[in-house]
Amino acid sequence: MNSKTTSLIGAALVLALALAGCGSGSSGSAGSSGSAGSSGSTNGAGATAAYDPDATVEIGSLYEPQNLDNTAGGGQGVTEAFNGNVYEGLFRLTDDGKVESLLAEDHTVSKDGLTYTFTLRSGVKFHSGKPLTSADVKYSIEKVIAPDSQSARKSSLDVIKSIDTPDDSTVTVKLSGKSISLVYNLSYVWIVNSQAKSLTTTEDGTGPYTLGTWKRGSALTLERFPGYWGTPAANKQVVFHYFTDATALNNALLTKAVDVVTSEQSPDALANFTGNGDYKVNNGQSTTKLLLAFNDRKAPFDKVLVRKAITSAIDNKKLLSSIWGEYGTLIGSMVPPTDPWYEDLTSVNPYDPNLAKKELAEAGYGSGFSFTLDTPNYDPHPTVATFLKSELAKVGISVNINVITADEWYTKVYKNHDFAATLQEHVNDRDVVWYGNPDFYWGYDNPQVAKWVEQAEQSDTADGQTELLKKVNQQIAADAASDWLYLYPQIVVASSSLSGYPVNGLNSQFYAYGIKKSGRG
Numbered sequence: 001m002n003s004k005t006t007s008l009i010g011a012a013l014v015l016a017l018a019l020a021g022c023g024s025g026s027s028g029s030a031g032s033s034g035s036a037g038s039s040g041s042t043n044g045a046g047a048t049a050a051y052d053p054d055a056t057v058e059i060g061s062l063y064e065p066q067n068l069d070n071t072a073g074g075g076q077g078v079t080e081a082f083n084g085n086v087y088e089g090l091f092r093l094t095d096d097g098k099v100e101s102l103l104a105e106d107h108t109v110s111k112d113g114l115t116y117t118f119t120l121r122s123g124v125k126f127h128s129g130k131p132l133t134s135a136d137v138k139y140s141i142e143k144v145i146a147p148d149s150q151s152a153r154k155s156s157l158d159v160i161k162s163i164d165t166p167d168d169s170t171v172t173v174k175l176s177g178k179s180i181s182l183v184y185n186l187s188y189v190w191i192v193n194s195q196a197k198s199l200t201t202t203e204d205g206t207g208p209y210t211l212g213t214w215k216r217g218s219a220l221t222l223e224r225f226p227g228y229w230g231t232p233a234a235n236k237q238v239v240f241h242y243f244t245d246a247t248a249l250n251n252a253l254l255t256k257a258v259d260v261v262t263s264e265q266s267p268d269a270l271a272n273f274t275g276n277g278d279y280k281v282n283n284g285q286s287t288t289k290l291l292l293a294f295n296d297r298k299a300p301f302d303k304v305l306v307r308k309a310i311t312s313a314i315d316n317k318k319l320l321s322s323i324w325g326e327y328g329t330l331i332g333s334m335v336p337p338t339d340p341w342y343e344d345l346t347s348v349n350p351y352d353p354n355l356a357k358k359e360l361a362e363a364g365y366g367s368g369f370s371f372t373l374d375t376p377n378y379d380p381h382p383t384v385a386t387f388l389k390s391e392l393a394k395v396g397i398s399v400n401i402n403v404i405t406a407d408e409w410y411t412k413v414y415k416n417h418d419f420a421a422t423l424q425e426h427v428n429d430r431d432v433v434w435y436g437n438p439d440f441y442w443g444y445d446n447p448q449v450a451k452w453v454e455q456a457e458q459s460d461t462a463d464g465q466t467e468l469l470k471k472v473n474q475q476i477a478a479d480a481a482s483d484w485l486y487l488y489p490q491i492v493v494a495s496s497s498l499s500g501y502p503v504n505g506l507n508s509q510f511y512a513y514g515i516k517k518s519g520r521g
Helices: 075-082 134-145 182-186 246-254 267-272 304-313 316-324 353-362 381-393 406-415 432-436 447-457 462-478
Strands: 056-061 091-093 099-101 104-109 115-120 160-167 170-175 209-215 219-224 237-242 279-284 289-294 369-376 397-404 421-426 482-487 490-495
Touching: 056 075, 056 246, 075 237, 091 182, 099 104, 115 134, 134 160, 134 170, 246 267, 267 490, 289 304, 304 353, 304 381, 304 482, 316 381, 316 482, 369 381, 369 406, 381 397, 381 421, 397 406, 406 421, 432 447, 432 462, 447 462
Parallel strands: 056 237, 369 397, 369 421
Antiparallel strands: 091 099, 104 115, 115 170, 160 170, 209 219, 219 237, 279 490, 289 421, 289 482
């Protein structure tokens, strides 16, 4: 029913946007040493028999990479396959939302909060055999913040003023202002060999896997890296198999062509797996929000009352149920429950068609109006657009649905801001801060919100940051800056022969190195 293909947001919104992640579940590995095989907590209950260290784990996904470089529009698919598996950062974000040291063995912060000094872990080598040095870290960070970068971390790292490399194992980063999220944001920066070439089709990372083969439109294979600096991957090989629709993906799982589905997109198919001893259905934490995003610069969406009216005219509960059944969550804001500054704001703009009509009249649109809704062509967007059209017609608003491709969305909506309203999913957590940027594609411009976002980033404590971002969240809800339709569920279905797989949809990452496969199944 719901088959998301490579979401633009892969390229732009795993988008060129996000802020950071936070979830609650588990992952296959990362302990105090920070090595792949010992990180975090392990989930995906399952395999009780002895596992096979030379097993091949077959992974089913709807998100094929657009290319292999996450600063060049590689998209959601390359994050899923490569983050933590092929490439590593100075820090790692675990599946339960914690930040751990990885390639950075230690770091210190100056008293004024403007200078960070990182000491690199010794003995780390790239897949090409070259030792990791501070020059590679400098290169990697500068690659993310370069003018032509499409990285999700780009704007959140604008605070970096300079990067120095006093010796091969030391990196000094100086900031133009305090940034409480710097370490968190650096967990998303892949450390790449500064001498590597053709990174859209090849790789040279430090992770527990190397790239095997990539058959476009079919599969991408990762091989255990024998020279890995940490605990080796728990399996010899993983293969990401790519499907264009959810039905084909589920059939592959039923026929045992794949062992695990990274994100179930067809709730109707779950009956095949629930109560079946051969499979385990995991309902994890998601950070993916489906938005009806208005262009707040353009009439009539420049009026708060119009945006509030549209939000109250749409029965989000009915929409969520029609798409996901009993799964998914209503949030009423940009902030998922896994973010520290979450509050349930679903009552701020309640479903109430009569209220919607009253607000339209007060805004000067008592007779309604019409607008074009730019809608990505992959599920569930066309279905959602049709639902919204029906709902809004009840309060006198006429919707013209314009279906566009992911590439068209990126150019038309995200880059050129040439739209009235659009549907799009934002996969990252802690991305409420984008409402503090009036140049962002939706054009929300509230100076007080921008000030709170800036102050939050310069906070000395996490509590101070949380207090300010709660204010941001409350204000954007009061302004109906967008309509946050629902939070996607994160459903991972796996063979009962597996254990150690991640269950949370944390910014699309899928750590495969901790997955153990037994002989059964």
